[in-house]
Amino acid sequence: MKLLDTIQYPKDLRDLSEEQLPQLTRELREFIIDIVAAKEGHLGASLGVVELTIALHYVFNTPDDKLIWDVGHQAYGHKILTGRKSRFNTNRQLGGLSGFPKRDESEFDAFGTGHSSTSVSAIVGMALAAQLKGDLDRQHIAVIGDASIASGMAFEGLNHLGVMDANVLIILNDNAIGIDPSVGALKKYLTNVKKGTAKEENLFESLNFTYEGPVDGHDLDAVIKVLRKMKKSKGPRLLHLITTKGKGLKKAEENQIVYHAPGKFDRNTGELAKPPEAAQAPKYQDVFGHSLVELAEKNNNIVGITPAMPTGSSLKYMMEAFPERAFDVGIAEQHAVTMAAGMAAEGLVPFCAIYSTFLQRAYDQLIHDVALQNLPVVFCIDRAGLVGQDGATHHGAYDLAFLRCIPNMLIFAPMNEMELRNIMFTAQQGLNQPIAIRYPRGRGTSLSWRSPFELIPIPSSRKLVEGSSIAVLSVGHPGNIVTEVLTRLGHPKEIGHFDMRFVKPLDEQQLHHIFARYKSVVTLEDGCLTGGFGSAVLEFANEHGYSQSIKRLGLPDSFIEQGTVEELQELTQIDEEAITLCLIKLLHEVR
Ligand SMILES: Cc1ncc(C[n+]2csc(CCOP(=O)(O)OP(=O)(O)O)c2C)c(N)n1
Numbered sequence: 071m072k073l074l075d076t077i078q079y080p081k082d083l084r085d086l087s088e089e090q091l092p093q094l095t096r097e098l099r100e101f102i103i104d105i106v107a108a109k110e111g112h113l114g115a116s117l118g119v120v121e122l123t124i125a126l127h128y129v130f131n132t133p134d135d136k137l138i139w140d141v142g143h144q145a146y147g148h149k150i151l152t153g154r155k156s157r158f159n160t161n162r163q164l165g166g167l168s169g170f171p172k173r174d175e176s177e178f179d180a181f182g183t184g185h186s187s188t189s190v191s192a193i194v195g196m197a198l199a200a201q202l203k204g205d206l207d208r209q210h211i212a213v214i215g216d217a218s219i220a221s222g223m224a225f226e227g228l229n230h231l232g233v234m235d236a237n238v239l240i241i242l243n244d245n246a247i248g249i250d251p252s253v254g255a256l257k258k259y260l261t262n263v264k265k266g267t268a269k270e271e272n273l274f275e276s277l278n279f280t281y282e283g284p285v286d287g288h289d290l291d292a293v294i295k296v297l298r299k300m301k302k303s304k305g306p307r308l309l310h311l312i313t314t315k316g317k318g319l320k321k322a323e324e325n326q327i328v329y330h331a332p333g334k335f336d337r338n339t340g341e342l343a344k345p346p347e348a349a350q351a352p353k354y355q356d357v358f359g360h361s362l363v364e365l366a367e368k369n370n371n372i373v374g375i376t377p378a379m380p381t382g383s384s385l386k387y388m389m390e391a392f393p394e395r396a397f398d399v400g401i402a403e404q405h406a407v408t409m410a411a412g413m414a415a416e417g418l419v420p421f422c423a424i425y426s427t428f429l430q431r432a433y434d435q436l437i438h439d440v441a442l443q444n445l446p447v448v449f450c451i452d453r454a455g456l457v458g459q460d461g462a463t464h465h466g467a468y469d470l471a472f473l474r475c476i477p478n479m480l481i482f483a484p485m486n487e488m489e490l491r492n493i494m495f496t497a498q499q500g501l502n503q504p505i506a507i508r509y510p511r512g513r514g515t516s517l518s519w520r521s522p523f524e525l526i527p528i529p530s531s532r533k534l535v536e537g538s539s540i541a542v543l544s545v546g547h548p549g550n551i552v553t554e555v556l557t558r559l560g561h562p563k564e565i566g567h568f569d570m571r572f573v574k575p576l577d578e579q580q581l582h583h584i585f586a587r588y589k590s591v592v593t594l595e596d597g598c599l600t601g602g603f604g605s606a607v608l609e610f611a612n613e614h615g616y617s618q619s620i621k622r623l624g625l626p627d628s629f630i631e632q633g634t635v636e637e638l639q640e641l642t643q644i645d646e647e648a649i650t651l652c653l654i655k656l657l658h659e660v661r
Pocket residue numbers: 115141143144184185186214215216217218219243245247248249315378379401403428431
């Protein structure tokens with residue numbers, strides 16, 4: 071029997087002798103590889119903290135002692151050792167375990183994560199709460215990566231913690247990489263500390279932390295020893311661990327970017343599963359990345375910005391082609407947005423590529439620094455809509471609603487890759503206001519997408535099919551589902567379909583045409599219904615005294631968990647089946 075099979079909860083782990091732990095380390099690593107190879111997920115980060123995970127649950131009294139995993143993509147070992155091994159094969163699947171720590175999944179998940187750099191503030195909050203309640207013995211630990219600790223939010227927490235007498239241990243898991251290589255002056259500093267060449271006073275000691283490190287994070291004995299030592303002291307403490315992302319799987323160690331989340335792979339060789347043979351339409355992110363390079367070749371004012379997602383957003387193509395005009399600023403969404411504003415103020419044309427979910431962190435910057443000054447920043451908002459297995463923390467559900475209420479902001483959602491290229495082309499031709507272009511995680515529609523650029527009038531929309539009594543108004547990629555549905559229904563003459571392109575400003579001329587001609591209107595979006603595109607159409611109808619029924623399809627007012635995009639579309643009733651049924655019902659009503 072495997073040792074790992076005997077561990078239900080950390081109390082079982084704490085019954086083992088230290089001599090047994092190396093075997094457990096090997097088995098836990100193997101188990102993570104087995105499951106992720108078959109079921110997909112975040113790999114490298116969890117492999118890198120296997121020793122740390124075992125040591126933490128061995129030394130500390132979890133769940134009474136509080137343990138927070140920053141981002142949480144490295145918490146697979148933690149999940150497996152805390153009562154979830156038998157369900158771990160459901161990780162990131164519909165109805166299964168979340169890929170991130172989640173309070174209502176386990177008492178061992180002290181705080182839900184997914185977005186980075188929140189762990190320091192959350193653990194400080196818990197430690198201060200314990201202090202106020204007179205519990206001076208409870209331990210509070212946050213594990214945070216080298217890329218995440220460089221974010222503003224983490225710095226805010228460290229700055230505060232340094233002057234509090236709070237019982238907090240921060241563990242800096244330094245593997246010198248985020249998803250892509252870490253960037254910035256802090257990275258240089260940490261590299262110097264590792265080499266023993268840091269000339270400056272220790273940064274963390276200067277901030278009033280008791281510092282230990284650097285310690286080899288794969289030397290289990292050393293990690294247990296230093297944790298035991300640090301457990302005895304009080305106040306703010308920081309342990310600097312050096313680890314290797316992907317540790318234990320050769321390919322994952324060698325290609326850390328790909329193996330951050332590699333998809334399916336051979337569990338023995340690490341070889342990635344072969345992509346399907348048939349040629350596929352490009353991913354939207356790649357259309358963005360390649361089109362930006364094309365535009366930047368002709369327009370010297372174009373610059374590119376990404377907060378820590380050069381590969382994910384495909385800004386990497388511009389970084390390769392024009393290294394001096396493309397910037398990875400690290401996990402720093404607020405800085406990225408305000409820096410873009412500064413560049414726009416100086417006449418540059420910044421393309422700021424940010425995932426919809428992470429743009430939430432830079433909301434004040436959008437309003438105060440960009441829109442209020444009407445600066446022509448081009449936001450390329452990737453992963454808009456349902457993203458799939460990352461789940462509730464990562465869906466791009468809110469951008470249409472939170473952008474629509476900001477004055478001066480143009481909002482465009484391309485239905486296909488040509489539309490994306492053309493709006494990017496339009497956006498760099500001297501706009502005098504900001505524009506948000508939002509597109510989903512996934513592929514477009516066409517193999518021949520590199521068509522010549524064309525200007526898109528602002529506002530405008532596309533009448534795809536004229537009908538007689540039911541008008542379907544879609545924004546963005548979900549419009550393709552409507553096209554499928556109409557084909558499936560045999561193109562009923564009653565149904566018209568409009569790709570509305572702009573959520574702000576709406577194409578009011580087209581809307582007057584629609585409300586004058588059609589008896590019934592359906593809106594479709596892959597964002598939250600509250601305050602989104604459908605709401606905008608409702609507001610328009612109210613303002614102009616149109617009284618037709620308006621059926622709005624979109625995401626409900628609840629958090630949507632993980633699953634494939636198709637499963638989640640079905641769950642939220644924006645899939646082919648649900649739209650077909652909706653239209654059949656309306657056809658019965660109008661016939
Ligand atoms: C606010 C925010 N921005 C971006 C991301 C995307 N993201 C997830 S993990 C990651 C890198 C984290 O690197 P690090 O903290 O060093 O942890 P490691 O993966 O190396 O363990 C990034 C950028 C995120 N989760 N949250």
